[in-house]
Amino acid sequence: MKISEIVRILNAKVACGQAHVDMDIERGFASDLMSDVLTLDTDKMVLITGLANMQTIRTVEMADVQCVLFVRNKQISADMLELAKEHDMILLQCKYSMFNAVGMLYEAGLKPVY
């Protein structure tokens, strides 16, 4: 699934990384616990989270995750945005709850990590 498809399905806002929305994503992982994200070894993955702080961006940097979708209308701070841009990340924002966003993406064919 292309990132642009995720944007369309969830009516999401692209906070940064607009140039990469054609990138293919195969799997989704939904977590607010960053230590669980750090246990993964999965490429082409979107992290779906309601945790919006600097540690989310740092975790994504260390774990080589390309795309993050913030749910529940969580706001991305200027510091988060700056760090994400520095590392060429794609940050998306949507208003749906985690459950709703995950359900819609699963239905559209996004696979789980496990």
Added chain:
Amino acid sequence: MEFVYEVEGGDFTKAGNASSAVKKTLKQLNVSPKIVKRIVVALYEAEVNIVAHAYKGTISVNINQDQIHIVLDDVGPGIPDIDLAMQEGYSTASSKVREMGFGAGMGLPNIKKNVDDLKVSSEVDKGTKVEMKTYL
């Protein structure tokens, strides 16, 4: 080559700065991305541990042809029972740490999983020393 980074306890805005710098260096040295990821995931967990639990600490990184050796030395409350701390799910983290997306008792087990050799030593009310070695 050797690098030393200072880490401040409680300052979550900077947690990850040292790990990020090490990642940059390893990439420049053309270390395989899989090994880089293992090293920085372990280092980042350990750096977050200093921020979450200690008052301050230093991270010394030594890189040579065959291996990367990282020592995290902190001044802090120490760990009374290291075996217990190594168990998945055991945590003494504050609610502030949990709000940051950590503190679920996954840090040390995660570190162990990602390095070739791990040594943890600690003295209560003095501090903790974490040594990790990864072969390149």
